[in-house]
Amino acid sequence: MTNNGGAPESSIALIRATGKRLSNWGRWGEDDERGTLNYITPDAIRHATTLVKTGATVRLGLNYDANGPQIPSPSGRFNPIHVMTRHAGDAELCEHPAPMEFGYADDIVTMPLQCSTQWDGLAHIYYDKQMYNGYSTNQVLGGGAMKNGIELLCDGVVGRGVLLDVAKFKGMGVLPSGYAISAAELAACAKAQNIDMRQGDIVLVRTGTMSSLLKGDKNTYMDPVANPGLAFDTLDWIYDNKVAALACDNYAVEVRPSGVPGIRLPFHHVAIRDMGLLLGEIFNFEDIARACAADGRYEFMFVGSPLPITGAVGSPLNPLALR
Numbered sequence: 001m002t003n004n005g006g007a008p009e010s011s012i013a014l015i016r017a018t019g020k021r022l023s024n025w026g027r028w029g030e031d032d033e034r035g036t037l038n039y040i041t042p043d044a045i046r047h048a049t050t051l052v053k054t055g056a057t058v059r060l061g062l063n064y065d066a067n068g069p070q071i072p073s074p075s076g077r078f079n080p081i082h083v084m085t086r087h088a089g090d091a092e093l094c095e096h097p098a099p100m101e102f103g104y105a106d107d108i109v110t111m112p113l114q115c116s117t118q119w120d121g122l123a124h125i126y127y128d129k130q131m132y133n134g135y136s137t138n139q140v141l142g143g144g145a146m147k148n149g150i151e152l153l154c155d156g157v158v159g160r161g162v163l164l165d166v167a168k169f170k171g172m173g174v175l176p177s178g179y180a181i182s183a184a185e186l187a188a189c190a191k192a193q194n195i196d197m198r199q200g201d202i203v204l205v206r207t208g209t210m211s212s213l214l215k216g217d218k219n220t221y222m223d224p225v226a227n228p229g230l231a232f233d234t235l236d237w238i239y240d241n242k243v244a245a246l247a248c249d250n251y252a253v254e255v256r257p258s259g260v261p262g263i264r265l266p267f268h269h270v271a272i273r274d275m276g277l278l279l280g281e282i283f284n285f286e287d288i289a290r291a292c293a294a295d296g297r298y299e300f301m302f303v304g305s306p307l308p309i310t311g312a313v314g315s316p317l318n319p320l321a322l323r
Contacts (some may be wrong), residue, residue: 005308006204007259007262008302011266014266015260015270019274022239025133025276027130033122033133039200039242040157040202044055044159044200048159051160051322052323053323055292057321057322058287058323059287059319060288060319062116063091064109065079066080069213069221071218073224079111080096080111080116081111082107082108082109083105085106085108086104088103117283117319118281118314119278119304120272120278120281120314121148121153121312122272123313124313124314125273125274140313144311146311148313149313150309150313153208156305157245157302159200159301159302161201162190162204163288163300163321164190164195164203165206167207169188170185172208174212174228178255179207179255180230180255181207182234183236185294186205194298199242202244202304203247204248207229207248207249208249208310209221209284210249210283221251224256225256227252227256229248229254230248231323234267238271238277243277244279245278246271246283247304249286252268253279253280288300299321301321303322
C-alpha cells in the first residue's frame with residue numbers, strides 16, 4: 001500500500017517510528033533551535049584544544065568556483081558565479097582617470113548556499129508539517145527561516161573532530177557505488193583507529209568518493225542513483241554516541257539508493273527533523289586522511305562554523321582540522 005506521494009506506508013511508518021524513538025525534541029527546552037550542537041560543552045571545547053600537537057592546519061572543504069560539483073539537476077543548484085564589479089580594466093577605460101595610481105577592485109558571488117562544501121541547517125528538512133523541535137513549517141517562508149535559522153549555530157561548530165576513514169578501514173581507496181556503511185562498521189572503524197567516542201564529537205566519515213570529483217568526474221560523484229554513504233541504521237549509533245555534528249565526503253551523506261523504498265532521503269528526515277543533527281555534505285577528506293594515516297592520530301580540533309546568514313537553511317563554510 002502506498003500514500004499519495006508514492007512511498008509505501010511501511011516506509012512512512014518506519015520514518016515516523018524511528019524519528020519518535022530518536023527524537024531530541026524538548027531535550028534542551030521547548031524553545032531550542034540548536035539541536036545536537038548543545039552536546040558541545042565548554043569542557044568539550046577545552047579538550048579539543050589539547051589535540052593540537054603540531055599546529056598544522058588541514059582544509060576539509062572545496063573552493064567555491066565554476067568548477068564546483070554541481071551538474072544540471074532538478075534541484076536547481078548550480079556552481080558559484082563570480083563577477084567583478086570593479087577592476088583595473090575599468091580605470092583604463094575611464095575618460096577621466098584618477099590623478100593618482102591608487103585604485104580598488106570589487107566583486108560579487110551568486111550561488112546557492114548548498115552548492116558545495118556546506119552544512120544542512122535544522123530548517124532544511126521537515127515532514128508532517130513540522131521541523132526540528134516541533135516548529136511548524138510555516139515558520140520557513142519566502143523571507144527565510146523564522147525558526148531554526150543557520151545563524152543560530154554560528155558560534156558552536158567547534159570541538160573534537162573524529163575522522164572515521166571507512167574506505168581505508170575496508171581496505172579500499174573508494175567504497176563502491178551504492179555501498180551502505182553500517183553502524184557496526186562505524187563502531188569497528190573507530191575501534192581500529194583507537195578512537196573512543198565522546199559526547200559532542202564532530203564526526204567526519206570518509207567514503208573516498210571525493211577522489212572522483214577531484215579527478216573531474218562530476219557525474220560519478222553526483223550520481224543520484226548509486227552513491228556510497230551511511231545506512232539508515234547508523235542513526236541509532238549517532239544518537240547513542242551523542243554526536244554533535246556529522247559530515248561526509250559524498251554529496252548527500254546517506255547511501256543511494258536509500259534502502260527505504262519510496263523515500264529519497266530517509267536519513268536526512270530523521271537526523272535533521274527529529275534529532276536536530278547538523279549534516280555536512282561535499283567535504284574533502286583526502287588530505288586529512290593522509291595526515292591521519294601518517295601518524296595514526298584520527299582526532300583533532302575541528303573548526304567549521306556556518307556563515308551568519310539570517311534565516312538561511314544551509315550555509316557554505318571553510319572547515320579546518322587543527323592538528
